[in-house]
Amino acid sequence: MQLKARNQMIKKLLASTINIIKDCALENGGIVAANSAKEYYPPSAKNYYYIWPRDASFTCIASDDLGITDVQENFFMWCLKRAEGFANSGLFYEKYYPNGLKALSHFQPDQTGSVLFAVWHHYRNDLNKALRYQDLIRLGANGICSVWEKDHFSIITNDLWEERLCFPDLLENFSYSLAACIKGLKCAHEIIPSKKWITTANEMKNRLDQHSMGYFVRSYGKIPDKRIDASIIGLVYPFDAYDADDPIILLTIKEIEEKLIINGGVHRYEHDEYDGWMLEQTHRKKGAGAWPLLNFWLSIYYATQGNREKAEKYYNWVLEKMIGYDYLPEQIFENDIQVSVSPLLWSHTMFVLASKYLNFI
Numbered sequence: 001m002q003l004k005a006r007n008q009m010i011k012k013l014l015a016s017t018i019n020i021i022k023d024c025a026l027e028n029g030g031i032v033a034a035n036s037a038k039e040y041y042p043p044s045a046k047n048y049y050y051i052w053p054r055d056a057s058f059t060c061i062a063s064d065d066l067g068i069t070d071v072q073e074n075f076f077m078w079c080l081k082r083a084e085g086f087a088n089s090g091l092f093y094e095k096y097y098p099n100g101l102k103a104l105s106h107f108q109p110d111q112t113g114s115v116l117f118a119v120w121h122h123y124r125n126d127l128n129k130a131l132r133y134q135d136l137i138r139l140g141a142n143g144i145c146s147v148w149e150k151d152h153f154s155i156i157t158n159d160l161w162e163e164r165l166c167f168p169d170l171l172e173n174f175s176y177s178l179a180a181c182i183k184g185l186k187c188a189h190e191i192i193p194s195k196k197w198i199t200t201a202n203e204m205k206n207r208l209d210q211h212s213m214g215y216f217v218r219s220y221g222k223i224p225d226k227r228i229d230a231s232i233i234g235l236v237y238p239f240d241a242y243d244a245d246d247p248i249i250l251l252t253i254k255e256i257e258e259k260l261i262i263n264g265g266v267h268r269y270e271h272d273e274y275d276g277w278m279l280e281q282t283h284r285k286k287g288a289g290a291w292p293l294l295n296f297w298l299s300i301y302y303a304t305q306g307n308r309e310k311a312e313k314y315y316n317w318v319l320e321k322m323i324g325y326d327y328l329p330e331q332i333f334e335n336d337i338q339v340s341v342s343p344l345l346w347s348h349t350m351f352v353l354a355s356k357y358l359n360f361i
């Protein structure tokens with residue numbers, strides 16, 4: 001991609017990202033994944049007017065990098081005061097309506113870990129200021145610990161893609177979920193030192209080490225899911241469970257590139273069918289596309305590794321596909337039939353984070 005064209009695309013996407021953050025940040029502090037009430041939202045795409053704490057946490061982190069300061073604390077307060085059940089359990093579930101009621105009730109461990117990380121990230125230069133949200137921090141960290149039993153979660157867990165469950169009787173955990181919780185507990189410990197939190201984080205790390213079967217598998221337990229999953233990139237960024245040059249990480253990235261990249265675009269996992277395409281409330285599921293946010297995620301990985309050529313390769317692939325468009329979608333398809341959720345806030349926030357790592361902003 002020519003330098004001038006890339007710079008123009010970056011400038012345009014940064015401007016649209018700022019506007020989309022404003023559109024998705026609600027008056028009550030919640031941050032929806034996509035504002036489907038807007039005219040620009042495609043009518044045949046699935047409704048994403050929900051709050052996923054994970055997506056919102058990435059938005060808070062990207063907003064830190066953009067110098068946006070009016071969404072993070074409002075979201076942290078939404079988590080504490082509105083998210084149904086959190087004040088009692090310290091846990092976040094699959095997704096929420098804007099008023100805070102649960103839209104679905106599967107427990108996703110990474111959501112709680114992501115919120116704790118977002119709080120730490122926002123106050124990382126002065127952690128004493130994070131103490132204004134000590135109730136949120138204590139509830140979240142204690143909540144994770146309350147459902148952890150040495151090497152597995154004691155309740156059924158759902159993965160970040162909402163496509164698969166792990167069961168306590170099978171002693172199984174999702175690799176990405178463990179990494180998010182490890183990071184969240186360590187962040188909480190930096191703000192409010194707690195032996196319990198760091199002990200649980202260390203137990204989780206010991207278990208995560210066992211998830212390697214030549215490469216890091218999607219989930220591990222009595223019945224491992226050996227399929228490769230692009231979310232494993234999260235073990236390096238943002239959760240720092242392993243170095244970018246760790247031998248097992250290198251083999252994992254090799255698996256991702258061999259099995260999940262089609263014509264330059266990164267897909268979520270093997271045999272993914274979800275496309276977010278609706279017809280009269282029916283999910284059509286005619287095959288998944290590439291996820292721009294995953295291209296940006298892989299770009300960040302290579303940037304942390306010091307391989308700028310590959311970092312720019314995956315980054316530029318998205319920008320080239322977006323020429324003529326103002327918004328980043330959830331998925332990019334190799335046809336003009338399937339319709340993606342667009343814009344997806346998480347895609348835009350990962351664009352910001354990748355741009356930051358490449359020093360484009």
